[in-house]
Amino acid sequence: MSKLESIDVQTGTHLEFVDITGAVKDFVGCSGVNDGICLVYTPHTTAGITINENADPAVTADMSAFLKKKYPHESYFTHMEGNTPSHIMSSLFSASETLIIQNGRLLLGRWQGIYFCEFDGPRNRKVYLKVVSG
Amino acid sequence: MSKLESIDVQTGTHLEFVDITGAVKDFVGCSGVNDGICLVYTPHTTAGITINENADPAVTADMSAFLKKKYPHESYFTHMEGNTPSHIMSSLFSASETLIIQNGRLLLGRWQGIYFCEFDGPRNRKVYLKVVSG
Amino acid sequence: MSKLESIDVQTGTHLEFVDITGAVKDFVGCSGVNDGICLVYTPHTTAGITINENADPAVTADMSAFLKKKYPHESYFTHMEGNTPSHIMSSLFSASETLIIQNGRLLLGRWQGIYFCEFDGPRNRKVYLKVVSG
Numbered sequence A, B, C: 001m002s003k004l005e006s007i008d009v010q011t012g013t014h015l016e017f018v019d020i021t022g023a024v025k026d027f028v029g030c031s032g033v034n035d036g037i038c039l040v041y042t043p044h045t046t047a048g049i050t051i052n053e054n055a056d057p058a059v060t061a062d063m064s065a066f067l068k069k070k071y072p073h074e075s076y077f078t079h080m081e082g083n084t085p086s087h088i089m090s091s092l093f094s095a096s097e098t099l100i101i102q103n104g105r106l107l108l109g110r111w112q113g114i115y116f117c118e119f120d121g122p123r124n125r126k127v128y129l130k131v132v133s134g
Helices: A021-031 A058-072 A084-093 B021-031 B058-070 B083-092 C022-030 C058-070 C082-093
Strands: A004-010 A016-019 A036-041 A047-053 A096-102 A112-118 A124-133 B004-010 B016-019 B036-041 B047-052 B096-102 B110-116 B124-134 C004-010 C016-019 C037-041 C047-053 C094-102 C112-118 C125-131
Touching: A004 A021, A021 A036, A021 A084, A021 B058, A036 A047, A036 B124, A036 C004, A047 A058, A047 A084, A047 A096, A047 B083, A058 B083, A084 B083, A084 C047, A084 C058, A084 C082, A096 B036, A096 B083, A096 C004, A096 C094, A112 A124, A112 C022, A124 B124, A124 C037, B004 B021, B016 B058, B021 B036, B021 B110, B021 B124, B047 B058, B047 B083, B058 C022, B058 C082, B096 C037, B096 C094, C004 C022, C016 C058, C022 C037, C022 C047, C022 C112, C022 C125, C047 C058, C047 C082, C047 C094, C112 C125
Parallel strands: none
Antiparallel strands: A004 A124, A016 A112, A036 A096, A036 A124, A047 A112, B004 B124, B016 B110, B036 B096, B036 B124, B047 B110, C004 C125, C016 C112, C037 C094, C037 C125, C047 C112
């Protein structure tokens, strides 16, 4: 009946969308919260959380291809680590998403899945899951 | 005194910002929540929720024109349905916005309105409204 | 032990990221909330809130340079005030971020800072901080 948990995500490539819907559903089911909200939050500054289609894997594959093409390294970037594009994507996608819990379950749309967005992998990453009842 | 409701939005064009501020205000007023937060959430993967100016309609008209121009179909997209740009905009705008409730009312800025963002219309859409007191 | 506060931010340039992490931490510490969430919300339509690295100032400097270059005024914009790019950035970054409170403190990643994003400065701005326990 924990209200806060962390899950580990191991990414395999530089830019990747990892479906964590199952883990979030499991956590909400075990939390004992019947009605409320669930915050899915990543503590990294070159990663993000997003909600998008998880029926056709081509959707996230297209998003990855788009991001690689449209957010390249630019000659005027000064951040020594060289991963400014990863930081920009992190801010544009944002560190979290908030979802609704109804009757003890996540209220997701038919095609919606929850993704951890890796923008600077491969790395070992964390995602925090937090429920608030109400 | 419901804590969760859904509203229907009928969109008329492919890319459109529909002002739903009035409906969110009405829901918060009827919810009986005096202080807390309100989550405005759409369960679709080719739509989003955003907050922006609702005084001059040119603002959202300019945003629509900008999105059409900057997020076209790309030759390397593989999603068979052909609406990858709509999915990308959905992730960039995000599926929800969270607002503050103070003294039984939404705490909005003077120029802020809440918009349902249609990125693949026209369609019949849903928006969920959820309050949490605290 | 207030659950809602506003802070003032004075920006100095047109496009700027102001680190407000300390103010949010102070508010959470004084709120008396041990476990819950904290919503950081700006009521302006040409500004935003984001979370990103605050160790190397080059990260936000690069983001500012990128935004200026990629979101210029376009000839087809019709909003008379002439600040459509600022409104677009506001929607892309979003008006708020939600954070986790654990044991009376913000649960931030090692490199994460919270930023007020000025997209149309210099101006006097406001940020609302709201805690919900749970």
